[in-house]
Amino acid sequence: MSRSAHRVETFGTTIFTEINALAQEHQALNLGQGKPDFDTPPAILAVFAQALQAGNLNQYAPGPGTVSLRQAVADHAARFYQLSIDPARGVIVTSGATEGIFAAILGLVDPGDEVIVIEPFYDSYVPNILMANATPVFVPLHPPTWTFDPAELRAAFSSRTRLLILNTPHNPTGRVFSPQELSLIADLCQEHDVIVLADEVYEHLTFGQTRYTPIATLPGMFERTITVSSAGKVFSATGWKIGWVYGPPDLVDAAGRAHQFITFAVHHPTQEAVAYALNQPDSFYQEFKAMYERKLDLLSAALEGTGLQYQRPEGTYFIMADFSALSNQTPMEFTRHLISKIGVACIPPETFYSAQHAHIGAKYVRFSFCKHDETLLQVKERLSQLQR
Ligand SMILES: Cc1ncc(COP(=O)(O)O)c(C=O)c1O
Numbered sequence: 001m002s003r004s005a006h007r008v009e010t011f012g013t014t015i016f017t018e019i020n021a022l023a024q025e026h027q028a029l030n031l032g033q034g035k036p037d038f039d040t041p042p043a044i045l046a047v048f049a050q051a052l053q054a055g056n057l058n059q060y061a062p063g064p065g066t067v068s069l070r071q072a073v074a075d076h077a078a079r080f081y082q083l084s085i086d087p088a089r090g091v092i093v094t095s096g097a098t099e100g101i102f103a104a105i106l107g108l109v110d111p112g113d114e115v116i117v118i119e120p121f122y123d124s125y126v127p128n129i130l131m132a133n134a135t136p137v138f139v140p141l142h143p144p145t146w147t148f149d150p151a152e153l154r155a156a157f158s159s160r161t162r163l164l165i166l167n168t169p170h171n172p173t174g175r176v177f178s179p180q181e182l183s184l185i186a187d188l189c190q191e192h193d194v195i196v197l198a199d200e201v202y203e204h205l206t207f208g209q210t211r212y213t214p215i216a217t218l219p220g221m222f223e224r225t226i227t228v229s230s231a232g233k234v235f236s237a238t239g240w241k242i243g244w245v246y247g248p249p250d251l252v253d254a255a256g257r258a259h260q261f262i263t264f265a266v267h268h269p270t271q272e273a274v275a276y277a278l279n280q281p282d283s284f285y286q287e288f289k290a291m292y293e294r295k296l297d298l299l300s301a302a303l304e305g306t307g308l309q310y311q312r313p314e315g316t317y318f319i320m321a322d323f324s325a326l327s328n329q330t331p332m333e334f335t336r337h338l339i340s341k342i343g344v345a346c347i348p349p350e351t352f353y354s355a356q357h358a359h360i361g362a363k364y365v366r367f368s369f370c371k372h373d374e375t376l377l378q379v380k381e382r383l384s385q386l387q388r
Pocket residue numbers: 034095096097098099122167171199201229230231232238241242243
């Protein structure tokens with residue numbers, strides 16, 4: 001008999017654990033999990049090391065986050081998005097965006113409420129909704145353009161809808177939702193009095209002419225949007241697990257009530273380093289984008305001519321590739337083949353889908369390109385063994 005609570009019985013082990021083990025076994029180049037294989041910029045690490053040794057930062061941080069980091073989050077939102085955030089009441093620091101999302105859901109959603117989730121989705125959303133005893137309602141993005149059908153989105157709203165989770169730039173498809181798409185979401189949320197949980201962890205990762213627009217900046221949306229972001233992606237520091245939630249004080253207060261009894265406070269010295277990092281000049285953010293534009297080009301070149309089809313991502317560090325011209329295997333079978341025979345690891349997208357829509361992702365695998373240029377060049381060599 002299972003000794004686990006019903007609440008967690010349906011939660012499987014995350015796919016990342018399985019793929020990382022397989023990749024290691026076969027010494028595959030691992031483009032699976034979205035974690036850089038290069039380090040955090042040295043200047044940021046130096047501030048972290050100083051904070052660690054300063055002698056006054058190794059005890060509990062203030063529960064909502066250090067004054068310096070909350071101020072830096074507010075300044076960053078003002079600098080990039082012209083948003084006016086109250087650092088004292090409109091920001092809390094969380095253990096990564098992951099805790100921010102969980103705290104926001106627990107703080108804002110009642111049992112029996114519905115939460116709209118755009119599919120494919122980041123894998124913690126649905127377990128978080130289920131742990132809040134709420135119901136996820138799925139709206140799929142349709143390949144190859146990864147756009148939603150406006151009628152399907154409209155139909156997902158009901159009198160029980162409380163929250164819509166919007167991740168843009170979007171993992172795993174690389175979409176950055178257009179102003180028209182955002183306007184439709186905003187209109188429907190206003191019509192149905194729904195709150196948006198905006199997951200913007202890839203906010204600085206857009207390519208070419210694509211610009212990221214936070215939904216909180218649309219008319220009438222700030223008051224109904226709680227935004228989550230993180231230091232993990234933009235400072236190549238996924239291991240630090242420093243994230244934050246910002247928005248109007250009443251929504252942030254709701255998330256903060258949950259946060260104080262989940263983690264209470266998060267790692268103190270790291271918050272000093274992230275405050276410093278967020279205040280980097282514009283050139284830092286421009287160089288970061290340029291670095292990823294180059295890595296995107298390298299992975300694109302590696303996929304060229306292999307028979308893997310994809311739409312160039314507008315943002316994030318992921319490519320969803322259609323392998324159906326090469327194989328009629330399931331994504332998991334194709335992933336195993338790629339790892340064991342070609343020496344390149346990717347992620348099958350099953351965990352990003354509900355059972356109802358899993359067929360939509362059944363020809364795709366996800367590659368991440370947050371890797372050394374040399375790794376991506378080696379990937380090109382290995383993928384050239386793929387036969388059409
Ligand atoms: C869309 C999305 N949201 C949230 C997270 C989690 O961010 P963090 O590592 O800061 O918890 C990730 C990490 O991959 C992500 O892709």
